[in-house]
Amino acid sequence: MFREDQVLARRGEFKIYNSDGTAGQVANSFCAACGTTLFFTPAEFPGVVGCAGGCFTDAPLGEPAISASDDQRCAWLQLPNGWAMRTSAMAEAGRPR
Numbered sequence: 001m002f003r004e005d006q007v008l009a010r011r012g013e014f015k016i017y018n019s020d021g022t023a024g025q026v027a028n029s030f031c032a033a034c035g036t037t038l039f040f041t042p043a044e045f046p047g048v049v050g051c052a053g054g055c056f057t058d059a060p061l062g063e064p065a066i067s068a069s070d071d072q073r074c075a076w077l078q079l080p081n082g083w084a085m086r087t088s089a090m091a092e093a094g095r096p097r
Helices: 088-093
Strands: 014-021 024-031 037-042 048-051
Touching: none
Parallel strands: none
Antiparallel strands: 014 024, 024 037, 037 048
16 A cells, blocks of 8 residues: 555556445556556545555565455465454444445
């Protein structure tokens, strides 16, 4: 996740799909040509942009620090100790009504 002012460029044509799921209301942006997930903007965090890790071309990404909707991850998938875990209930509780 990055602040909007940290995003230096958005190149190419993309399409937006608005969803309202476990992560709340999110505008999901996809490549118009191939459908690759590019970035998303969560409504509950104005000014924040989440970028798909595969969209970075220069330096590799640092290790993530949080797992969103962690209660919905497959039981066989283990995450490193120290990661913050956000459950669907936490996301639901934080949504404006």
